[in-house]
Amino acid sequence: MRPVPTILGVPGTIVFDGVVHPCVGHLRALHPLSGDPPAADLRLVAIADDDGTPLGEIAVFFAAPAPAPGIVEVIAIFARRVAVDMRHTQTEVELNRLAMTDPLTGLANRRAFMGAADREVRRARRFGDVLSSMIVDLDHFKHINDRAGHAAGDQVLHRFAEGMTRTLRSIDIVGRIGGEEFALLLPGTPLAGAMLTADRIRGTARSVALPHAVGLPALTISVGVAELHPGDASSDAMLGRADAAMYRAKRGGRDRSIAADPPDAIARDAIG
Secondary structure, three states: OOOOOEEEOOOOEEEEOOEEEEOEOOOEOOOOOOOOOOOOEEEEEEEEOOOOOEEEEEEEEEOOOOOOOOHHHHHHHHHHHHHHHHHHHHHHHHHHHHHOEOOOOOOEOHHHHHHHHHHHHHHHHHHOOOEEEEEEEEOOHHHHHHHHOHHHHHHHHHHHHHHHHHHOOOOOEEEEOOOOEEEEEEEOOOHHHHHHHHHHHHHHHHOOOOOHHHOOOOOOEEEEEEEOOOOOOOHHHHHHHHHHHHHHHHHOOOOEEEEOOOHHHHHHHHHO
């Protein structure tokens, strides 16, 4: 009887008696019961791209000491097909990533951020958690572009985005939603905590090096902060309050963080 190979398309793994095991050093697999190497043939078939770039291996365990003639060649053909499928998948993943990423800063673009905002609102509602948001706008950015050029302005945006990302937690979400405008989501953070984060980001902005031609002492930002409220129909309501607070910070002299009024206070102002 010809030996039947068990093929698993995951690099560095093998199936033995129906149990998945890692290939130790890509050389052997342990018996699931005794821990001893099985007395049979193990072959590794490389998965490589057309240009020879390694993508992984297929580990093949034969239940007999030697494979049937030609079976390894058949597996090699299978490996080439797997390589094509893997490359197509990687290309699709990369295209999706590019479609959701701001090319200048590497942050989420507006589309990706708004999708994340809707998901975070649903999650906060489901688990009864708090959620805060920010709208951040760089002060005098047109002045930077006019005095130092758009290339210098792009560099300032990139440096600020890098510094801001280092200030945030891994669970926080940040995106570039306009020219010099950024938006943030802070899961599990109440308004008071978000205001502290906003002040840290303002400090980060001041550390960004500006071109000498700009003539400004430091980069400053205006920040509006809002917390999710039970009556918010969607993330748009929360982000809208943060945006309004950011414009209040602009009108108040820039270089400051302002907390948004709660929805009921806004409604009373509109009636009055």
